Amino acid sequence: MRETLRALRLGQVSLVIAPRAEVEAARPDWEGRLYYVIPESGVPALVRVVAITATAGEPGSDAAARFAEHVRSSEVLTAAKLHTRWEPVGPWDEGRLPDDFELDRPWTTYPLAVDLAVDSGDVWLERWNRDVRGRGK
Numbered sequence: 001m002r003e004t005l006r007a008l009r010l011g012q013v014s015l016v017i018a019p020r021a022e023v024e025a026a027r028p029d030w031e032g033r034l035y036y037v038i039p040e041s042g043v044p045a046l047v048r049v050v051a052i053t054a055t056a057g058e059p060g061s062d063a064a065a066r067f068a069e070h071v072r073s074s075e076v077l078t079a080a081k082l083h084t085r086w087e088p089v090g091p092w093d094e095g096r097l098p099d100d101f102e103l104d105r106p107w108t109t110y111p112l113a114v115d116l117a118v119d120s121g122d123v124w125l126e127r128w129n130r131d132v133r134g135r136g137k
């Protein structure tokens with residue numbers, strides 16, 4: 001992920017697909033210049049929401065603010081992502097991953113074919129809307 005965001009910063013790519021938790025963790029380093037869009041339909045999405053209503057100065061408002069900050073922390077977002085994206089099956093003790101779980105080579109960042117996306121985008125969206133969107137309902 002770090003290499004992908006580096007390529008984005010250097011202008012080598014103009015779009016990346018990345019886990020929301022990792023983008024959120026990287027946002028402070030981008031000084032407000034890193035944005036993302038969450039698809040609303042057509043793809044599987046896991047949405048988790050925490051809502052807390054507390055008036056400043058009221059009993060419990062400080063604890064509510066600390067809890068909200070904790071839930072948005074990189075550690076919690078990463079743990080939620082890992083828990084919802086991969087479930088260990090087998091005799092793994094204490095949630096340890098198998099030794100051969102990691103890739104044997106680093107991730108490769110590929111350039112984005114912007115011209116192809118511009119030329120084919122309408123056709124792709126039409127096919128997506130016709131063949132994929134809404135089928136999960």
